[in-house]
Amino acid sequence: MTAEQMKTAAPGGLSRRRRRQLSLGxxxxxxxxxxxxxxxxxxxxxxxxxxxxxxxxxxxxxxxxTVGLRNTAVYTAVGFGLGLGGGLLIALMRLSSVPPYRAFAxxxxxxxxxxxxxxxxxxxxxxxxxxxxxxxxxxxxVGQAGLSLGLAAAAYxxxxxxxxxxxxPKGQMEAARSLGMSYPRAMWSIIxxxxxxxxxxxxxxxxxxxxxxxxxxLFLGITLExxxxxxxxxxxxxxxxxxxxxxxxGICYLLITIPLSLLARRLEARQREAR
Amino acid sequence: MTSLDKRPGEPDGRGAIxxxxxxxxxxxxxxxxxxxxxVGPGEVVCVIGPSGxxxxxxLRCVNLLEEPTSGSVxxxxxxxxxxxxxxxxxxxxxxxxxxxxxxxxxxxxxxxVMIAQRKVxxxxxxxAGRIARENLERVGLADKIGSYPxxxxxxxxxxxxxxxxxxxxxxxxxxxxxxSALDPELVGDVLGVMRGLAEQGMTMLVVTHEMSxxxxxxxxxxxxxxGAVVEEGPPxxxxxxxxxxxxxxxxxxxxxxxxxxxxxxE
Ligand SMILES: Nc1ncnc2c1ncn2[C@@H]1O[C@H](COP(=O)(O)OP(=O)(O)O)[C@@H](O)[C@H]1O
Ligand SMILES: [Mg+2]
Numbered sequence: 001m002t003a004e005q006m007k008t009a010a011p012g013g014l015s016r017r018r019r020r021q022l023s024l025g026x027x028x029x030x031x032x033x034x035x036x037x038x039x040x041x042x043x044x045x046x047x048x049x050x051x052x053x054x055x056x057x058x059x060x061x062x063x064x065x066t067v068g069l070r071n072t073a074v075y076t077a078v079g080f081g082l083g084l085g086g087g088l089l090i091a092l093m094r095l096s097s098v099p100p101y102r103a104f105a106x107x108x109x110x111x112x113x114x115x116x117x118x119x120x121x122x123x124x125x126x127x128x129x130x131x132x133x134x135x136x137x138x139x140x141x142v143g144q145a146g147l148s149l150g151l152a153a154a155a156y157x158x159x160x161x162x163x164x165x166x167x168x169p170k171g172q173m174e175a176a177r178s179l180g181m182s183y184p185r186a187m188w189s190i191i192x193x194x195x196x197x198x199x200x201x202x203x204x205x206x207x208x209x210x211x212x213x214x215x216x217x218l219f220l221g222i223t224l225e226x227x228x229x230x231x232x233x234x235x236x237x238x239x240x241x242x243x244x245x246x247x248x249x250g251i252c253y254l255l256i257t258i259p260l261s262l263l264a265r266r267l268e269a270r271q272r273e274a275r
Numbered sequence: 276m277t278s279l280d281k282r283p284g285e286p287d288g289r290g291a292i293x294x295x296x297x298x299x300x301x302x303x304x305x306x307x308x309x310x311x312x313x314v315g316p317g318e319v320v321c322v323i324g325p326s327g328x329x330x331x332x333x334l335r336c337v338n339l340l341e342e343p344t345s346g347s348v349x350x351x352x353x354x355x356x357x358x359x360x361x362x363x364x365x366x367x368x369x370x371x372x373x374x375x376x377x378x379x380x381x382x383x384x385x386x387x388v389m390i391a392q393r394k395v396x397x398x399x400x401x402x403a404g405r406i407a408r409e410n411l412e413r414v415g416l417a418d419k420i421g422s423y424p425x426x427x428x429x430x431x432x433x434x435x436x437x438x439x440x441x442x443x444x445x446x447x448x449x450x451x452x453x454x455s456a457l458d459p460e461l462v463g464d465v466l467g468v469m470r471g472l473a474e475q476g477m478t479m480l481v482v483t484h485e486m487s488x489x490x491x492x493x494x495x496x497x498x499x500x501x502g503a504v505v506e507e508g509p510p511x512x513x514x515x516x517x518x519x520x521x522x523x524x525x526x527x528x529x530x531x532x533x534x535x536x537x538x539x540x541e
Contacts, residue, residue, distance in 0.1 A: 176391075177363075178366055194379075
């Protein structure tokens with residue numbers, strides 16, 4: 001058989017090119033049918049009234065930004081800061097030559113990675129005041145949310161930071177020590193700055209996760225001024241009997257998370273190139 | 276002038292290395308099997324020997340990057356094997372240059388030469404900067420002050436590494452195959468800097484395969500094989516008229532690269 005014959009004599013009497021055309025045509029056709037059906041059958045005015053109601057949306061401003069977005073940013077930042085500090089400490093303990101430190105770090109990482117974040121929020125916000133009546137985590141909602149997020153983030157970040165430190169070539173520590181730097185000094189001035197460059201992309205992803213997880217504040221008792229995006233959206237949806245506030249809150253999240261994710265991907269790509 | 280011009284050879288034995296009965300094992304692998312030798316103040320000693328003979332380990336025992344298993348290592352008047360010795364203080368006085376440069380990639384050339392001055396010697400920024408510039412100038416890199424290591428050739432990186440060590444005002448310099456990772460045309464610049472240092476009276480212990488450098492610059496050459504010193508003496512004797520068969524075999528391979536390649540293939 002010649003090549004020409006093989007092309008035209010495909011099973012069913014159709015050439016490969018013809019079959020690909022039919023398959024693509026079918027898929028586009030289905031898509032168009034579904035879109036047309038949705039446009040024709042959907043009750044657009046009801047949908048718009050409930051999900052994208054301009055009057056409701058306008059009423060959310062400026063509080064959705066000055067309270068909701070602001071508090072989301074504050075809880076995320078505090079959680080990230082505590083997670084970074086705690087994570088660095090635990091990473092160094094993991095790498096320590098003192099066995100009890102290593103054991104503590106390993107236990108911490110396993111425990112806090114194994115627990116649902118909501119349970120940690122409830123423990124900090126409800127459990128601690130119950131166990132020690134009269135005491136409360138300082139800083140109100142900022143303290144509680146920051147601590148809850150930070151406790152969990154520290155466990156994840158410790159692993160990331162440790163991987164970054166281990167990825168710094170051994171010769172760096174040797175060069176630093178041979179210049180007379182002590183081990184802690186060499187860690188701080190030479191190894192850790194290089195480790196953090198390596199782990200900026202995963203840390204940026206951590207920031208995105210924390211931003212979303214800060215919504216768990218919903219389950220703590222907080223004041224009106226302490227509401228972040230999710231609780232703000234939920235409360236206002238209830239008040240006005242309309243879904244629009246939840247959509248607006250969602251858009252606010254995406255305004256933070258999508259640019260950060262894109263940034264993380266860009267940084268990752270740049271690092272791959274540099275290697 | 277600069278701190279580089281410190282005269283070695285002060286009466287308390289500063290500027291000298293004394294090694295006796297040095298043994299080092301990694302697990303059951305005995306890499307150094309009783310090494311004795313001395314580098315006098317202002318002396319340049321070249322260590323030669325086949326790969327795996329323990330040259331790097333010997334050098335790393337001098338500034339305690341490796342802990343000797345037994346024996347004594349006395350550098351700049353301090354017994355570095357003494358558990359009470361302040362090893363960071365001793366290391367400040369011993370410069371080390373590595374085969375793979377080990378520059379700090381997150382710092383510029385100037386930053387590389389400044390950081391230990393700032394953090395270890397606590398020099399203020401202006402003074403550390405001044406000394407760093409002087410040393411970069413001295414290794415011929417005055418115009419590369421703001422470059423990051425990734426922007427420099429291997430030869431330039433190694434010269435920054437030398438400047439970084441010199442800026443601490445060391446009394447002894449250790450070099451571990453400083454030109455082995457370099458393209459042949461870049462070797463000369465680095466050796467030139469080292470030759471200049473030797474002329475200024477720096478005490479130097481140099482592991483190298485550059486026989487012409489050893490012949491010209493070294494006061495003594497030490498040939499090591501299998502963790503032991505086989506022979507040592509003036510370069511004219513060890514390189515040009517070796518008395519041991521093992522030295523002769525090694526030298527014929529190093530001096531004739533074709534033979535060396537055949538040797539590796541064994
Ligand atoms: N950190 C280490 N752990 C285990 N073995 C080592 C280590 N460093 C060196 N060695 C071994 O010691 C021997 C001598 O190595 P080295 O001192 O680097 O030799 P040279 O520098 O002469 O090539 C080699 O067999 C090497 O495998
Ligand atoms: Mg070596």
